Amino acid sequence: MLLVSEESRGDNFGSCVGRLDDINGDGVADFLVGARHAQHQRGAVYVVSGKAVRDRLVSGGEIAISEVHLKKLVGEEEGDLLGWSCAEHSGDFDGDGIGDIAIGARQADGYAVESGAVYVLFSSQLGGSPKSEEVSQLVASKRALKIAGNQRGQRFGSKRRFAAGGDFNGDGIPDMAVGSPGAHEGGIYAGAVWAIDGHLLSEQIESSDGKE
Numbered sequence: 001m002l003l004v005s006e007e008s009r010g011d012n013f014g015s016c017v018g019r020l021d022d023i024n025g026d027g028v029a030d031f032l033v034g035a036r037h038a039q040h041q042r043g044a045v046y047v048v049s050g051k052a053v054r055d056r057l058v059s060g061g062e063i064a065i066s067e068v069h070l071k072k073l074v075g076e077e078e079g080d081l082l083g084w085s086c087a088e089h090s091g092d093f094d095g096d097g098i099g100d101i102a103i104g105a106r107q108a109d110g111y112a113v114e115s116g117a118v119y120v121l122f123s124s125q126l127g128g129s130p131k132s133e134e135v136s137q138l139v140a141s142k143r144a145l146k147i148a149g150n151q152r153g154q155r156f157g158s159k160r161r162f163a164a165g166g167d168f169n170g171d172g173i174p175d176m177a178v179g180s181p182g183a184h185e186g187g188i189y190a191g192a193v194w195a196i197d198g199h200l201l202s203e204q205i206e207s208s209d210g211k212e
Contacts, residue, residue, distance in 0.1 A: 082135065
């Protein structure tokens with residue numbers, strides 16, 4: 001057995017886990033682990049090397065997440081709680097043949113304060129970038145897409161695991177389904193699930209505009 005430990009006490013490491021494709025091309029599938037209280041509750045998500053974990057399983061024991069992660073993604077602001085949720089499996093939204101990364105920040109500011117957000121990070125653009133990076137930098141550099149909530153307290157993206165990669169409408173392009181328990185359309189805190197058309201997502205990804 002191998003225990004992978006958090007960077008700092010109270011990070012809430014393991015707040016979400018998601019499966020990925022082989023991000024770094026070493027022949028072993030990788031995965032995501034969230035730590036929603038890291039960095040003064042900005043939250044963080046680690047892209048973890050499946051091969052590094054597999055190689056350490058032989059000896060077992062305990063290692064730090066810093067020894068096996070490929071990249072650490074950090075929330076935009078204190079209190080965002082990035083890593084509250086992760087897509088349960090990666091979906092290839094930009095059509096490059098590699099599944100992309102989708103992660104939720106329950107209390108991030110979107111079109112309203114603390115409306116929540118989901119970030120889609122393009123796996124093919126991970127190479128050569130800093131090992132630790134804020135999602136705001138990724139959005140600004142157009143290497144990530146921010147899908148933002150539009151109501152205060154909506155908590156868009158706060159379902160611990162959400163679907164990214166299912167083709168709901170049969171057009172051959174993966175779609176996404178994201179929970180929003182604070183939505184009020186059906187009554188106070190009635191909640192909602194948003195089905196997001198992957199075709200529209202891919203158009204946003206290809207566009208030079210509309211990255212939030």
